[in-house]
Amino acid sequence: MWLALAALVAAEGVAGAAVVYRIDFERTLSESSGSPGTSAITQSGWTSSAANNNAPTTTTTVPTPAGVTVTAGGAGGYFQGRGGGTWGTVSVTDADWDDVVGDTIAARGGDGTVTISFTGLNTALDYTFTAWHNVSATDSPSFSAGFYTITPTITTGTLVGLATAGAASNIDKNAIGVVAADFSNSVITFTPDGSGNATVLLTSASASQFLTLGGMELVSVPEPSSMVLMLGGTMVALVRRRRS
Ligand SMILES: [Ca+2]
Numbered sequence: 001m002w003l004a005l006a007a008l009v010a011a012e013g014v015a016g017a018a019v020v021y022r023i024d025f026e027r028t029l030s031e032s033s034g035s036p037g038t039s040a041i042t043q044s045g046w047t048s049s050a051a052n053n054n055a056p057t058t059t060t061t062v063p064t065p066a067g068v069t070v071t072a073g074g075a076g077g078y079f080q081g082r083g084g085g086t087w088g089t090v091s092v093t094d095a096d097w098d099d100v101v102g103d104t105i106a107a108r109g110g111d112g113t114v115t116i117s118f119t120g121l122n123t124a125l126d127y128t129f130t131a132w133h134n135v136s137a138t139d140s141p142s143f144s145a146g147f148y149t150i151t152p153t154i155t156t157g158t159l160v161g162l163a164t165a166g167a168a169s170n171i172d173k174n175a176i177g178v179v180a181a182d183f184s185n186s187v188i189t190f191t192p193d194g195s196g197n198a199t200v201l202l203t204s205a206s207a208s209q210f211l212t213l214g215g216m217e218l219v220s221v222p223e224p225s226s227m228v229l230m231l232g233g234t235m236v237a238l239v240r241r242r243r244s
């Protein structure tokens with residue numbers, strides 16, 4: 001019974017979590033990448049946010065939906081986009097974000113940080129932020145050099161629980177048998193401040209001060225009381241299933 005319940009909850013992920021933003025960071029789609037049809041591919045259902053590969057040094061922020069600002073940290077920091085050509089979709093057998101990890105932007109030239117600021121959040125909810133950090137080509141090793149750690153912290157708002165540090169990975173588009181667990185994402189949960197604002201600071205341990213950012217997701221987490229209600233509903237459903 002309890003095993004079945006646990007399995008059900010696991011299968012549904014964070015039960016009742018609602019997606020607020022899903023952003024696929026990638027190379028500017030209109031920018032030629034050597035041959036037609038080899039540009040970055042935006043993940044279905046996600047919002048594209050792109051930076052140029054060529055001459056990108058003035059790109060300190062990337063286009064994002066209202067309520068989100070993504071900034072490369074430090075004096076001289078900028079974003080460069082990579083996708084298409086030798087880069088491409090990674091076949092992740094148990095996840096639906098293959099095109100998120102197939103392209104990326106990287107913060108470089110600054111202090112190895114990226115700031116992601118949110119406005120207009122619900123002050124009564126917790127939110128979980130996840131960032132992906134993969135390089136899908138083997139000929140751009142500098143973006144993933146050393147597979148550096150990326151640490152998330154909250155600079156506006158309040159941390160909830162423990163943060164999980166991510167790491168840059170170099171799983172390329174030709175890799176076979178890739179699963180979601182092969183990627184080391186940065187994950188952090190927070191409550192916004194009293195005005196509905198929150199800021200996530202990502203800090204790279206890269207000696208060359210790169211921070212590879214392939215995608216980000218923000219989901220709202222149900223309050224504990226509603227979690228109990230949902231678990232109760234699951235129990236009732238299970239009992240009914242056993243009786244029928
Ligand atoms: Ca993409």
Ligand SMILES: [Ca+2]
Nearest residue numbers: 092095096098
């Ligand atoms: Ca997949």
Ligand SMILES: [Ca+2]
Nearest residue numbers: 025100103214
């Ligand atoms: Ca991406």
